[in-house]
Amino acid sequence: MEAFEPERSEVRIPKAALDALTAALSVRTAAIRTWPDGIEWMYALGTWDEPHVEMALMPGGEEVWLRMSTDRSSIAVWTIEQWLDFTAELPGATSPD
Secondary structure, three states, X not given: OOOOOOOXXXXXXXXXXXXXXXXXXXXXXXXXXXOXXXXXXXXXXXXXXXXXXXXXXXXOOXXXXXXXXXXXXXXXXXXXXXXXXXXXXXXXXXXXX
């Protein structure tokens, strides 16, 4: 299978969609869908039928990809450090150490 390399781009994420993902991650209620390329995309449970944020941890754990369900061709690429900084701010977050 050929590796997919996203075009790094600006992704506009509405506050409501980011809030839904944040809440889902905080209480560990994210759902997963696996795309035909084998990438597992997580999203806030119960938001599939509305515009939502999807995130995927890339193999090796070096990057996290984020995209909106309304434009899956645009992907924001975060380093794992950026992701950990983001998740550390979530309500009820605990240190990954």
